[in-house]
Amino acid sequence: MKKITYAFFCSLVLLSFSCKDAKKNQEVKDAQEVSESTEMFSIIEDSSKVSFTAYKTTEKVPVSGEFKEINITKSQGGSTPLEALNGLEFSIPVSSLFTNDPTGVRDPKLLEFFFGVMKNPELISGSFKVEDNKCSVDLTLNGETHNLPLEHATADDSKITLTGVMNLEDWNAMDAVNSINKACEILHTGKDGVSKTWSEVALNAEVMLQKK
Structure with missing residues (x-):
């Protein structure tokens, strides 16, 4: 009887420790x-x-x-890399334009004959929206704000790449398109003898992230 009682006691002790270990493991998990x-x-x-x-x-x-200067004016972070973009606001000084033109002629022409004929020519600004794993930006240019859908890709949770195509007609910027085409008429003339500047502009952005 004593042996049975002792064995039962040992079982209780082992069961108690086992339960404590399981509880501790669950708490850690x-x-x-x-x-x-x-x-x-x-x-x-x-x-x-x-x-x-x-x-x-x-x-x-x-x-x-590219634009050498991008100012983040509002950022709240998020539980995923994409959510970190939601509500992010930025402004881009147009003066930071850089096209790596060895002649040094293109950038001043763009500033004068393209951006210079727009309303509020000093800044491009925007605010990101994220919903249902889709990203877009309310982009302000030429005094107009319109939504631009963006494709996104994430690399190692440390960088988001965003791409999109804007049509300058949507921002009522065809006067600027025609102005730069006239200023660069010869350079924008192809083999067919037609001078043309397209209203489509492809955009690419890289946003670096940190995790805490």
């Missing part, structure tokens, strides 16, 4: 899940890049450039 669920992604300021590709001649010859 729950803590890890809470930690993972509360991880936040935020934008690394002064690391974003914005480039563009415009087109000339009827053959649609690409002319690329």
